[in-house]
Amino acid sequence: MASEIVRLSRVSKGFNDGDKYHQVLDDISLRLDTADTIALTGPSGCGKSTLLNIIAGFEFIKQGQLFINSQSTSNWQDKQWSLFRRQHLGMVFQQFNLLTPLNVKDNIAFSLRLNQQKWSPWCDYLIEQLGLAEVKNRSVETLSGGQQQRVAIARALAHKPRLLLADEPTGNLDEKSGQQVMTLLSLLAKESNTAILMVTHSSDCADFMKRRWHLEHGKILE
Numbered sequence: 001m002a003s004e005i006v007r008l009s010r011v012s013k014g015f016n017d018g019d020k021y022h023q024v025l026d027d028i029s030l031r032l033d034t035a036d037t038i039a040l041t042g043p044s045g046c047g048k049s050t051l052l053n054i055i056a057g058f059e060f061i062k063q064g065q066l067f068i069n070s071q072s073t074s075n076w077q078d079k080q081w082s083l084f085r086r087q088h089l090g091m092v093f094q095q096f097n098l099l100t101p102l103n104v105k106d107n108i109a110f111s112l113r114l115n116q117q118k119w120s121p122w123c124d125y126l127i128e129q130l131g132l133a134e135v136k137n138r139s140v141e142t143l144s145g146g147q148q149q150r151v152a153i154a155r156a157l158a159h160k161p162r163l164l165l166a167d168e169p170t171g172n173l174d175e176k177s178g179q180q181v182m183t184l185l186s187l188l189a190k191e192s193n194t195a196i197l198m199v200t201h202s203s204d205c206a207d208f209m210k211r212r213w214h215l216e217h218g219k220i221l222e
């Protein structure tokens with residue numbers, strides 16, 4: 001049965017822009033469950049990354065409430081946020097944030113170690129499915145952009161997180177590679193029982209997700 005992973009209740013968020021206040025999210029309520037895969041769309045600058053950053057605990061809210069795994073995060077300190085990120089969250093952001101001197105396997109193993117987890121057959125499966133078997137011992141800095149993107153996906157899914165937050169995960173790929181990555185991402189997330197919230201500007205990529213949230217003028221339309 002689907003259970004709640006993330007719930008926002010009447011959340012507003014804005015930033016000071018010189019002497020003006022720029023409202024980005026306006027009284028938003030939404031809920032994301034275990035079985036969800038959601039494409040987050042909307043024009044540039046509408047607040048998509050801000051919403052992801054709030055859910056990951058990188059941006060804080062003063063108005064409204066954020067619940068993670070049905071617990072209010074209002075009093076969470078850094079320690080609780082980092083525990084949540086390590087145990088339950090996978091992230092693929094526009095900059096892959098890979099550890100460039102390390103090889104593919106060590107990049108994945110490093111993030112597992114942070115969570116006291118060991119290499120498992122699932123990790124070998126991810127490497128194989130994502131077409132990285134032949135380059136697994138190569139330093140990630142010698143890989144192409146598309147290969148690095150796939151390493152970032154493998155690393156994000158290695159600990160079978162409850163939720164994957166992805167910000168334009170196919171942004172640097174050509175259309176065909178983008179479609180391949182989306183097919184794999186959807187398949188692997190399903191196998192690891194991981195929900196997805198994915199920012200995308202591509203309607204084709206959005207079609208891989210079951211639901212769509214469109215963010216505009218601070219509001220979400222489903």
Ligand SMILES: Nc1ncnc2c1ncn2[C@@H]1O[C@H](COP(=O)(O)OP(=O)(O)OP(=O)(O)O)[C@@H](O)[C@H]1O
Pocket residue numbers: 015016022024042043044045046047048049050051
């Ligand atoms: N830390 C910050 N300080 C000030 N303004 C910010 C901050 N973060 C985001 N903003 C502003 O909030 C608005 C929303 O930014 P955000 O990056 O969330 O948009 P986006 O929808 O992800 O854009 P894009 O599709 O271009 O990546 C923008 O006007 C941006 O300048």
